Amino acid sequence: MTQPIPQTAETPEQLAAFEARIAAGEKIESGDWMPEAYRKQLIRMISQHAHSEVVGMLPEGAWITRAPNLHRKMILIAKVQDEAGHGQYLYHAAETLGTTREEMLDALLTGKAKYSSIFNYPTLTWADIGMIGWLVDGAAIKNQTMLAGCSYGPYSRAMVRICSEETFHHKQGKEMVVAYAREGTPEQKKMAQDALNRWWWPAVQMLGPSDKDSPNTPQLMRWGIKLKTNDEVRQEFINEHAPELLEAGLTIPDPDLHQDEQGNWIHGPINWEEFFEVIKGGGQMNRARLESRNRSHDEGAWVREALNAYEARRHAQAAD
Ligand SMILES: [Fe+2]
Numbered sequence: 001m002t003q004p005i006p007q008t009a010e011t012p013e014q015l016a017a018f019e020a021r022i023a024a025g026e027k028i029e030s031g032d033w034m035p036e037a038y039r040k041q042l043i044r045m046i047s048q049h050a051h052s053e054v055v056g057m058l059p060e061g062a063w064i065t066r067a068p069n070l071h072r073k074m075i076l077i078a079k080v081q082d083e084a085g086h087g088q089y090l091y092h093a094a095e096t097l098g099t100t101r102e103e104m105l106d107a108l109l110t111g112k113a114k115y116s117s118i119f120n121y122p123t124l125t126w127a128d129i130g131m132i133g134w135l136v137d138g139a140a141i142k143n144q145t146m147l148a149g150c151s152y153g154p155y156s157r158a159m160v161r162i163c164s165e166e167t168f169h170h171k172q173g174k175e176m177v178v179a180y181a182r183e184g185t186p187e188q189k190k191m192a193q194d195a196l197n198r199w200w201w202p203a204v205q206m207l208g209p210s211d212k213d214s215p216n217t218p219q220l221m222r223w224g225i226k227l228k229t230n231d232e233v234r235q236e237f238i239n240e241h242a243p244e245l246l247e248a249g250l251t252i253p254d255p256d257l258h259q260d261e262q263g264n265w266i267h268g269p270i271n272w273e274e275f276f277e278v279i280k281g282g283g284q285m286n287r288a289r290l291e292s293r294n295r296s297h298d299e300g301a302w303v304r305e306a307l308n309a310y311e312a313r314r315h316a317q318a319a320d
């Protein structure tokens with residue numbers, strides 16, 4: 001759970017002028033005055049988001065060599081590559097707030113930083129790749145469409161670009177799972193259902209703790225960092241996905257799921273203990289994910305050194 005936003009030392013006049021800009025729908029840009037707590041919350045959110053994009057490449061990347069055909073393999077390679085690009089945009093957006101790439105990467109590699117809980121679950125079968133596209137990218141789109149309207153310009157613009165690519169990720173996942181669930185062999189149908197059984201609840205949880213456990217939300221909403229609460233975004237996600245999954249002939253692993261009179265799909269109790277345990281590092285794949293990121297970072301040291309040497313030589317030549 002996140003800590004409440006601390007009181008800041010800014011003057012009431014500065015704060016009032018800032019909040020008036022937000023209320024008028026203006027975007028805040030990196031050189032503009034902003035409360036320290038606004039800056040800190042954004043760095044936390046954007047860097048966590050960047051880490052999630054990068055760590056999110058691991059569960060799917062593991063299946064690139066095992067894709068069932070060239071068509072699916074090309075789609076998966078393109079998707080995983082997109083996620084690397086999303087990480088890039090987001091690290092850049094966070095850098096505009098005064099943090100550095102090294103600080104953010106250090107926090108990730110030492111396990112201090114958080115990233116999305118969902119990527120600490122294993123991808124056991126090929127159907128998991130489809131289900132991740134449909135549900136995980138589907139949940140991410142709901143969240144990111146909201147963030148595209150957020151008050152911080154660089155984050156909002158990064159989200160607009162990312163969302164268009166996420167839409168492709170979502171479609172390819174849905175197309176794949178629907179094909180297996182509706183027209184597949186009995187084994188493929190079983191594989192699709194098994195994937196849904198394992199990914200449904202983690203996808204519902206990944207939209208964040210329930211509103212009563214999100215003490216920062218009112219402040220984040222007043223500052224336009226978030227435009228909807230976690231529970232509102234979760235409801236949107238379930239309303240869109242529950243009927244589509246049922247239509248595909250799949251069974252959602254929630255015996256309490258039902259539609260109310262307003263048309264909302266109401267879910268059963270969420271296992272928040274599991275969610276917080278995974279966030280804390282107790283998920284099945286937390287250790288493997290961090291080991292993998294650390295290994296890649298170490299193995300890529302020569303690339304960073306080469307880039308620095310190249311830059312230094314270019315500067316020296318320019319000085320001549
Ligand atoms: Fe992404």
Ligand SMILES: [Fe+2]
Nearest residue numbers: 083137166169
């Ligand atoms: Fe994606």
